[in-house]
Amino acid sequence: MKLFDVYPLFDIEPVKAEGSFIWDKNGEKYLDLYGGHAVISIGHSHPHYVKKLTNQFTEIGFYSNSVKISVQEELANKLGKLSGYNDYQLFLCNSGAEANENALKLASFHTGKKNIISFSKSFHGRTSLAVAATDDSKIIAPVNESENVIFLPFNDEMVFEQEMNEEVCAVIVEGIQGVGGVNVPSFSFLKTINKLCEKYNALLILDEVQSGYGRSGKFFAHQHADIQPDLITVAKGMGNGFPVAAVLIHPKVQAKHGMLGTTFGGNYLACAAAIAVLDVIEKEQLIDNAESLGNYLKKLLEGIEGIKEVRGLGLMIGIELEFPCVEIRNDLLFQHKVFTGSSSDKNTLRVLPAMNITKNDLDYFIKAFKMVLSKQLVK
Numbered sequence: 001m002k003l004f005d006v007y008p009l010f011d012i013e014p015v016k017a018e019g020s021f022i023w024d025k026n027g028e029k030y031l032d033l034y035g036g037h038a039v040i041s042i043g044h045s046h047p048h049y050v051k052k053l054t055n056q057f058t059e060i061g062f063y064s065n066s067v068k069i070s071v072q073e074e075l076a077n078k079l080g081k082l083s084g085y086n087d088y089q090l091f092l093c094n095s096g097a098e099a100n101e102n103a104l105k106l107a108s109f110h111t112g113k114k115n116i117i118s119f120s121k122s123f124h125g126r127t128s129l130a131v132a133a134t135d136d137s138k139i140i141a142p143v144n145e146s147e148n149v150i151f152l153p154f155n156d157e158m159v160f161e162q163e164m165n166e167e168v169c170a171v172i173v174e175g176i177q178g179v180g181g182v183n184v185p186s187f188s189f190l191k192t193i194n195k196l197c198e199k200y201n202a203l204l205i206l207d208e209v210q211s212g213y214g215r216s217g218k219f220f221a222h223q224h225a226d227i228q229p230d231l232i233t234v235a236k237g238m239g240n241g242f243p244v245a246a247v248l249i250h251p252k253v254q255a256k257h258g259m260l261g262t263t264f265g266g267n268y269l270a271c272a273a274a275i276a277v278l279d280v281i282e283k284e285q286l287i288d289n290a291e292s293l294g295n296y297l298k299k300l301l302e303g304i305e306g307i308k309e310v311r312g313l314g315l316m317i318g319i320e321l322e323f324p325c326v327e328i329r330n331d332l333l334f335q336h337k338v339f340t341g342s343s344s345d346k347n348t349l350r351v352l353p354a355m356n357i358t359k360n361d362l363d364y365f366i367k368a369f370k371m372v373l374s375k376q377l378v379k
């Protein structure tokens, strides 16, 4: 059987990883500034994470959500404490798209309404409603098209105020747009959305799948704007590579048996991985690290010729060049052995390193980046 050929692949085969480094099958070492789409939060193969998962595996790996699984409660308590959302409820699932699917469903159940507002350049996943709320017509199959989803311009408060109404059940917005090119919502845009959701009895869904878990320099990116969403979705950095995702749910939303469900969500291994990630974030103070190293990197990027704009918060950084970044990204990877990410904006490079990356590693990146940029500029 052949693999279904949906991914354009780099001809690199990683076989080992540690911290911010990856080794390929030829023994070549790479600096990872991308973490496989923002997934690696505490560094590859962190010893505490490996130990916690290994121990859990030797005890019990899986049973379904028909029995008491107390590591789920341990995870909920720890996440509540670290994120500041102690009074919220936690629904565990397996991927970012699934978390958004469930959040949108909950908003509709709770309000009894069905219109959804999403924004230009948004990305919320590839399944049913999550993809319908994603601003990319290429990945929306005819069966996913939904008249219930309305797209409004990102960061445009006036248009939002005009278009918001009592038929809306949910407004979904990323804490910081990732795939769209690292676009930070203005704090007043988020505050306006928050206020009007309350006014019109709609639920505000903050998609923190990419921007959450400390990456922005606060546990959630929306906490910079000091707002309180009704539903918060998380995945990626939550499991540092183990598939785990969740919806944090405001106490006013009442659960009913059978309302949501999943076979694999919240299994023992997923919870062990997620608890280990939170342990390390807390113990190594990685949220503060993300903030200070993000500022350090932004300073190093200041004034480099060829850069049009640097966007983002903490260690979620978009570097918009004055020209397409594809060759820069390839040169970084193949000549200097540095992984970076692209985005749907062809000029914007994404930098999403593990939150315990060092200044030395960032210095190495800047040196390599300046070299590839200057080569490109003389062409």
Ligand SMILES: Cc1ncc(COP(=O)(O)O)c(C=O)c1O
Pocket: 037, 095, 096, 097, 098, 100, 123, 124, 125, 126, 174, 178, 179, 207, 208, 209, 210, 211, 235, 236
């Ligand atoms: C903001 C955001 N939401 C949702 C998703 C979908 O997550 P997953 O690929 O785990 O389904 C992504 C993935 O890139 C994302 O960046």
